[in-house]
Amino acid sequence: MKKIVFLLLCTCATAFAQTPTPEQMAQKQLEAYNQKDIKAFMDCFSEDVKIYTYPNTLEVEGKAKMQExxxxFxxxxxxxxxxVIKRIVRGAFVIDEESVQYNATTFxxxxxxxxxxxxxxxxxxxx
Known part of the structure; x- marks a missing residue:
C-alpha cells in the first residue's frame, strides 16, 4: 500500500512539474527584465545561450558573459x-516586436x- 501511495504522489508531482512553453519563457524573461531582476532574468537562459544581431552576427556566447x-545594463x-507590441509563437520560437524605454530614450x-x-x-x- 505504501508503494502505491508513493508512486501516486510521484506521478502527481511529475504532472505538475511540466516544462514551461516557449511563450511562458519569453514572458518570464520579459517580466524579470522590466523588474531589472538579474537573477530571475538569467534563470530563463541556458548555460550556452547565444545572442545574435540579425542575421547571424554572434554578439555574446554563454550565460556568464551575458549576465555580466x-x-x-x-x-x-x-x-x-x-x-511587447506584437508576439508570434511558432513552435520553439517566440518573435516579439518590442518598444523599449531606456532612461530618456525609446527605441x-x-x-x-x-x-x-x-x-x-x-x-x-x-x-
Whole structure:
C-alpha cells in the first residue's frame, strides 16, 4: 500500500512539474527584465545561450558573459521598460516586436527567442 501511495504522489508531482512553453519563457524573461531582476532574468537562459544581431552576427556566447553585460545594463538604467507590441509563437520560437524605454530614450526592435527544454538557448535582435 505504501508503494502505491508513493508512486501516486510521484506521478502527481511529475504532472505538475511540466516544462514551461516557449511563450511562458519569453514572458518570464520579459517580466524579470522590466523588474531589472538579474537573477530571475538569467534563470530563463541556458548555460550556452547565444545572442545574435540579425542575421547571424554572434554578439555574446554563454550565460556568464551575458549576465555580466546585462547586469551593467540594468545597473545603468534609471528607467527600463520593454513593451511587447506584437508576439508570434511558432513552435520553439517566440518573435516579439518590442518598444523599449531606456532612461530618456525609446527605441523599437524585434527579438526572436529560441527555447529548448524550458530555457532560452538563443536570441536574435533585429533593429
Amino acid at each position: 553585460q546585462y547586469a551593467q 540594468f545597473n545603468s538604467a534609471q528607467t527600463l521598460h520593454c513593451t 523599437g526592435g524585434v527579438a526572436i527567442y529560441e527555447v529548448k527544454e524550458g530555457k532560452i538557448v538563443a536570441v536574435t535582435f533585429m533593429k
